[in-house]
Amino acid sequence: MAKILGGIGTSHVPTIGGAYDRNKRNDPDWAPLFRGYEPVKAWLAQRKPDVLVFFYNDHATTFFFDHYPTFALGVGAEYAIADEGLGPRAVPPLKGHAGLARHMADSLVNDEFDISVFQDLPIDHGVHSPLTMFWPPSPDWPGKIVPIEINVLQHPIPTPARCWKLGQAVRRAVLSYPEDLKVVIVGTGGLSHQMNGERAGFNNEKWDRKFLDLIARDPRKLVAMRHADYIRLGGTEGAEEIMWLAMRGALSPRARKIHENYYLPMTTAMAVALFEEPMQKVSASGKGGARTSAKMSS
């Protein structure tokens, strides 16, 4: 059976991918960002997940307002890198796990989450801006993804509570997949920033730090908040933090935050947090681990 190793919350501002593409690793302005992703990269290299399930938002790139999906699950085997106005980034197309994704569609719909699906569409920086920092292609991506798009652009956007429940339903979907897959859940977006009006450039480090604490220790407090609270505390685009709630909802209550980094150089607070599920004991023979883990996590 598939199992969930842990989760990652991360900002997805395009300059993260830009810093990677321009190799700013040793630039003092960017080094703190690169350093912050190193433990995440090392953890993934050690735990070797097969699939990363991404809660992310599109930026009016793949989708347009003639039909903007509230939730959309990618069920394809490959996703091109989207052209956002400058031509696509020079990284390979993303590889999708169509088998897991189709199973998730079945599971979600039977769980009364009537999700829409997409395939054969390009994906923008909402997924791959941070991805290169912790799962770099060398030369190809180390594994596959399942993308789940969440509308945070055009209000009404889904409530924090609904995103949390989506995360829980995704957990049930992943854990009921019969193949022995190792899965990590990723939520991208935030933290505080606002990209419109005279209030543009708004940040709130105090709130960001509190969010990073609550998402680990007491996520229900965040789930109970309204969008107006998120916007007041973290700016209009701070509402992207609902993708972190979906990620956290897909983890067990026993998941532990084992790393975090916070860097606020310009307009968007760039944060990353790594969550780990309790390690599952492998039997003496080294076999039967999957069965044990399925039991433990159900």
Add this chain to the structure above:
Amino acid sequence: MNPQLKGVEQLEGTYLFDLASSAKALRLNRFLHGFTVPANRALFKETPEAAFDKAGLTAEERRMVRELDWAALMRYGASFFCLEKLGRVKSVSNPEMVAGFRGESLEEFLKTRNVPGAR
């Protein structure tokens, strides 16, 4: 009224992109979204008026795009994420657009940032 958003109207300098703004600026946002296609970018760079004609933009919409009047575009109902594509085509960075929203020069805006070089 969306109960999730009650209170947001009290925040100054904040333009929430909702179904009303989306409907009002649909033609303009569609034009901006079109910059994800290289042929549309090429047409706009070579003959902007032809690109405006093709998209059926009004005189006011054309003026705002031609002059990169970021603050007016935002007030009009443009989505930031569509404007971002115009920014890329015109080689205008996000900090410069944000400065425009705030009614500041880029230099003034950068003075308010922790790491002005991180662009």
